[in-house]
Amino acid sequence: MTDVKNLLACRNCKMLTDSEALKAAKVSLTECPQCRGQLTKDWQGYLAVVDFEKSEIAKTMGISKNGKYALKVR
Numbered sequence: 151m152t153d154v155k156n157l158l159a160c161r162n163c164k165m166l167t168d169s170e171a172l173k174a175a176k177v178s179l180t181e182c183p184q185c186r187g188q189l190t191k192d193w194q195g196y197l198a199v200v201d202f203e204k205s206e207i208a209k210t211m212g213i214s215k216n217g218k219y220a221l222k223v224r
């Protein structure tokens with residue numbers, strides 16, 4: 151299980167990325183792997199999207215990829 155404390159949120163698309171996975175892949179810890187937006191530790195609450203095509207909240211949030219998303223990003 152991923153430790154929530156290791157998750158970084160993207161300021162642009164709100165996707166959460168595991169910082170441990172970024173370290174393991176030797177890629178930047180400040181750049182979103184999905185959209186190249188800025189990653190931050192300053193976020194609250196998350197939503198796991200398993201089927202974005204059927205999820206109303208994913209539609210509302212403009213999510214077009216399954217994954218974990220922060221509800222609030224500062």
Ligand SMILES: [Zn+2]
Pocket residue numbers: 160161162163164165182183184185186187
């Ligand atoms: Zn992003």
